[in-house]
Amino acid sequence: MRLSPARYLPVLDWGRRYDRGALSNDLIAAVIVTIMLIPQSLAYALLAGLPPEAGIYASIAPILLYAVFGTSRALAVGPVAVVSLLTASAVGQVAEQGTAGYAVAALTLAGLxxxxxxxxGVFRLGFLANFLSHPVIAGFITASGILIATSQLKHILGVEAHGHTLIEMVGSLLAHIGQINPITVIIGGAATAFLFWVRRGLKPLLRRMGAGPLLADVATKAGPVAAVVVTTLAVWAFGLAERGVDIVGEVPQALPPLTLPGFAxxxxxxxxxxxxxxxxxxFVESxxxxxxxxxxxxxxxxxxxxLIGLGAANLGAAFTGGYPVTGGFARSVVNFDAGAETPAAGAFTAIGxxxxxxxxxxxVYYLPNATLAATIVVAVLSLVDLSILRRTWDYSRADFAAVAATILLTLALGVEIGVGSGVILSIALHLIKTSKPHVAEVGLVPGSHHFRNIDRHDVATDPAILSLRIDESLYFVNARFLEDLIQDRVTDGCAVRHVILMCSAVNEIDFSALESLEAVNERLRDMRIGLHLSEVxxxxxxxLKTTHFIDHLNGQVFLSQYDAWRALSTAPPSNAAE
Incomplete structure (x- = not known):
């Protein structure tokens, strides 16, 4: 079968249908998103430990490349808070912040x-991301939001503090508490309060004053820009940089440079x-x-x-002075709400x-770092969702344990150990849950052909028949569990003469499980008990037909459980379906 070029270049698909209406909507969306991204990109670069221009560079070429290779019409690609934190954590272990080696390491991380x-993407392995369960992701993002907000307090307080874990950060902040700069605190605190108010109160206020929805939305998204402008002017006008307020300083006035990641x-x-x-x-977030x-x-x-679109975007960041990027929640929602019709909106944003x-x-020379820190704090606190602990506790104690462990490990030991532990916990939870699959003994619902759990329904049973419904695929982790369960039920002296395995929920039987079934078959044969399968x-x-199991089966394979019951049951006819 011949593949269309649009399969790997989605731009050829939506580009053919691009019209003036889509152009107008994309341009409006691009203006709104660009206004939001200018201060946000600078802030996330600060979070990643990179020069502020790296945030803007990471938002230009990646967006253009995603517009060509990506399939989402609204996803906005660029630096995001969690990835910026992960970048700082990873790169900080191989190079000192502020050095050329640090920047090269960030480029290399994006390239890798x-x-x-x-x-x-090429090998279609996107399913691997499923090994991170949603509760674990929620726990990791919540813990990351707390870490990010805590890491920015040093800029709002105007102190030198370091650390990658919550304990280290809080300890460092307390150790430098005497160095707090009051002017920086005023700037950072005012910017934080203003941005919180803009996020929650400005839009309703403007709507009550008669402003249209588009104007109110643009004004709300421009809130961080207003904070940047006012605080920058204040620092410049009152000479606050000479009074200890940290500022962004000189930012290169140029397009993204061509760069090379390290190959050592x-x-x-x-x-x-x-x-x-x-x-x-x-990828999971995106x-x-x-x-x-x-x-x-x-x-x-x-x-x-x-995967291909995001891969191309990250390679673009690696060769244009950026660092790892992905699709961001906040910017994508803004892009969607602003009316973006196609990925061209992202391309126009890149031009802006x-x-x-x-x-x-x-x-932005006199832009205080405290304002950028306030931008980050306000953005990431929306990621913190501690209610996930209560919801998982009410629903599943195993998922609660995974969420709680991920949050605690991320806060106590750092983001890399936290996310690594999350992956291990996700896999471990799956193995634990499937190692003891739900196996129900079933009986016939009178007057029907349906079989239900004998502990939940009033059903007909036959002492000579043990009908077990297996509600999980059989593989090496749970194979012995089923073997032991059957052995316990057919003890000496019991009246069972037939064991029927109802396999309606079994999607796969691996080789280990096959060997267990063969062992069960031989054991039941010795006990003069038949082993039957139904609804396979x-x-x-x-x-199974490629093996000798069916040929040596000490019983039959039935199309339905009812067929098996009718053929093997010795129960009175009044107990069966009419």
Whole structure:
């Protein structure tokens, strides 16, 4: 079958139908998103431990490349808070912040992430992201939000503080509490309060004053820009930089430069695992946002092509002075709400940011770092959702344990150990849950052909028949569990003469489980008890037919459980279905 070029270049699909109406909507969305991204990009670069221009650079080429290769019409790609924190954590372990080696390591991290994402996309391995369960992701993002907000307090307080864990950060802040700069505190506190008010109160106020929805929305999104302008002017006008207020300083007035990531084997080895973790976390966040927004317009997202789009975006960041990127929740929602019709809105946003990089960077020389920190704090606190603990406790204690452990490990030991532990916990939970599958003894519902759990329903049973419904695929983890369960039920002296395994929920039987079934079959044969199967799915039966198990089966294979019951039951006819 011949594949269309649009399969790997979605731009060829939506580009053919691009019209003036879509252009108008995309331009409006681009203006709104650009206004929001200028201060946000600078702030996230600060969070990643990089020069402020790196945030803008990471928002230009990646957006353009995603517009070509991505499938989401509304996803806005660029630096995000969690990935910025992961970048700082990973790069900080191989190079000192502020050095050329730090910047090269960030480029290398983006390159490795891009290569890994491309590899997953080309080989259609997007399902690997499913190894991170939603409760674990929620716990990790909540803990990351707390860490990010705490890490920015040093800029709002005007003190020198360090650390990668919550304990280290709080300890460092307390140790430097005597160095607090009152002017910085006033700037940072006022900016934080203002941004919280803008987020929650400005739009309703403007609507009550008669402003249109578009104007109110643009004004709300421009809140961080207003904070940047006012605090920058205040620092410049009153000479606050000479009074201890940390400022951004000189930012290169240029388009993104052509850069090269590092290729040293030691550097690649040190960053390989963090790059994989960043890729998985970024992809999970991105695909969740993309699918949510696409569903609202009945559009389709191809997860494997999304991997290619995000991989290309990260490679673009690696060669244009950026650092790892992904699809951001806040910017994507703004892009969608502003009316973006196609990925061209992202391309127009990139053009706007390129203009800002060339023409507006001198204006941020006196921008206080406290304002950027306030922007980050307000943005990330929306990620903190401690209610996930209560919800998982009420629903599943195992999921609660995973969430709680992920939050505690991330806060206590750092983001890399936290997310790594999350992956291990997700897999461990799956193995634990499936190691003891739900197996119900079933009986016939009178007057029907249906079989239900004897502990939940009033059903007909036959002492000579043990009917077990297996509610899980059989594989090496749970094979012995089923073997032991059957052995316990057919003890000496019992009246059972037939064991029927109802396999309607069994999607696969691996080789270990097959060997267990063979052992059960031989053991029951010795006990003169028949082993029968019912409702075996076609693919499972196809696999079983390639073995000798069916030929040596001490019983029969029935199309339905009712057929098995009717053929083997000695119960009075009044107990069976009419």
């Amino acid at each position: 992430s891009g290569a890994f994402l491309l590899l997953l 084997p030691d550097l690649i080895r040190q960053l390989a695992i963090p790059a994989i973790l960043i890729s998985i976390i970024g 695909i969740s946002v993309a699918q949510t927004l696409a569903a609202k317009k009945r559009q389709r997202i191809d997860p494997d092509q999304e 940011l390129a203009f800002a990089a060339v023409a507006l960077t001198p204006l 799915k076609g693919p499972v039966m196809d696999r």
